[in-house]
Amino acid sequence: MASSSKTSRFPWSWFRRFRRNRPVVTVVRLSGVIAVGSTLRPGLSLVAVNDVLERAFKPRSRAVALVINSPGGSPVQSALIHDRIRQLAKKHKRHVIVFCEDVAASGGYWLALAGDEIHADQSSIIGSIGVVAAGFGFVDALNKLGIERRVHTAGHSKVILDPFQPEKKADVARLKELQEQIHESFIRHVRDRRGERLKGDDKELFSGAFWTAEKARELGLIDGLGHLHQVLEEKFGAKVDIRPVRASSGWGLRRLLAPRGEAPGIALDAAGLAEGLIAAAETRALWQRFGL
Numbered sequence: 001m002a003s004s005s006k007t008s009r010f011p012w013s014w015f016r017r018f019r020r021n022r023p024v025v026t027v028v029r030l031s032g033v034i035a036v037g038s039t040l041r042p043g044l045s046l047v048a049v050n051d052v053l054e055r056a057f058k059p060r061s062r063a064v065a066l067v068i069n070s071p072g073g074s075p076v077q078s079a080l081i082h083d084r085i086r087q088l089a090k091k092h093k094r095h096v097i098v099f100c101e102d103v104a105a106s107g108g109y110w111l112a113l114a115g116d117e118i119h120a121d122q123s124s125i126i127g128s129i130g131v132v133a134a135g136f137g138f139v140d141a142l143n144k145l146g147i148e149r150r151v152h153t154a155g156h157s158k159v160i161l162d163p164f165q166p167e168k169k170a171d172v173a174r175l176k177e178l179q180e181q182i183h184e185s186f187i188r189h190v191r192d193r194r195g196e197r198l199k200g201d202d203k204e205l206f207s208g209a210f211w212t213a214e215k216a217r218e219l220g221l222i223d224g225l226g227h228l229h230q231v232l233e234e235k236f237g238a239k240v241d242i243r244p245v246r247a248s249s250g251w252g253l254r255r256l257l258a259p260r261g262e263a264p265g266i267a268l269d270a271a272g273l274a275e276g277l278i279a280a281a282e283t284r285a286l287w288q289r290f291g292l
Contacts, residue, residue, distance in 0.1 A: 023236040024061040025097075027228065027244045028052055030081070034073030034107040044070060044111075046080040049247070053081075056245040057088040062236060063095040065228060066115060072106025072128065075182050079189075085114040097235075099228045100124045105210050106132075109221070110186065113193040118222040119231050126216035129186055130208025131179040138164050194220055 028049075035043035056064050066085070072078070089096050098104075098115030105128035112118050112126075120126060149164050160171045187206050191198065198205065200219035216222045224231070232240050 022239050022241040024059060024241045024243060025063045025065050025232050025236065026056040026059055026061045027065045027067060027242060028056045029067045029069075029244070029246075030111055031067075031069040031101075034070055034077045034081070034111070036074070036077065043073065043077075044081065045074075045077045046084060049081060050084060052245055052247045053084060053088060057092045057094055059243070061094065061243075063097055063232075064089070065232065065242075066096065066098045066111070067101060067228060068098060068104045068108055068112050069101035070105075070108030070111060071103050072108050072110075075107060075110070075131070075186070078107035078110040082110055082114045082189075085111075089114075089116075097231070099226075099231070100126060100213070100222070106130070110189065112222075113189060117224070119224045119226045120213035120216065120222050121227065122213050122225050124213040124216075125210050126213055126221055127205075127210035128208055129190055129206050131183045131186070132208070133175060133179065137167065139166055190221075197223070 030044055030049065032044050034045070036045045036047070085096065088094070096115045098112045098118045100108075100112055100118065100120035101124060103125040104112045104118075104120070105125055109127060109129065151162070157174075160174060183206070187202075190205070198220040205219060205221075211219065211221075213222060213225055217225065226234075229242065232242060
């Protein structure tokens, strides 16, 4: 009876050896607007994704795959996330493969440049290598409502581009100067990462335009058309072990520890709610720019 029991036992040692012999690729999803987030507007930031990136690079994997779906956002957070990925890739000697989904544009394309190679669906939107700033002017609205706004500053530039004051040419010129500096940084970054793979004319590539993946491949912005499982099986074989790495969530614990009637990160005042609604509208506008 004892002998029969031993015979029927599952051969775990064989199973573990089999698993070790399979090439492993860890997968991290980077999806959403790139920004320091809030409860009403979650965002991609280095603080939000650093933990999952570190865990993705630690296993003895053959490569790390990044799945990117982002219309852009903060150039600073884009650079921070990108640089962290490259730092981890160098430290752990990992090949990084990027897969673009609906859109990898503006800051989303900046993230994609962290890949040693970039793939996309043929209908993916790629590019938008430029800088944009948008806002609203409420001067006439205040006048019609009979509202007087009072602002006191030390420093004559503290209210530059204030939406409640008439737009000034000097303020716009200052903004454009800043945008040109950020744009030049973006261009240098694209040239550094893509190098001789770039095929298009600079005026076209860096105009802020965006393209479907097939045209982006012709321009040298990406390397190929294909999906995650398809490409990874072609590179590492049909038995490749694809392991998604997800962010750990402490939301449940934070919610239990929050004061009664409150949730962590939620502003209960009207001003906070209004700010959140505006942020949500801005997020929606970023996606709609690419027809999404």
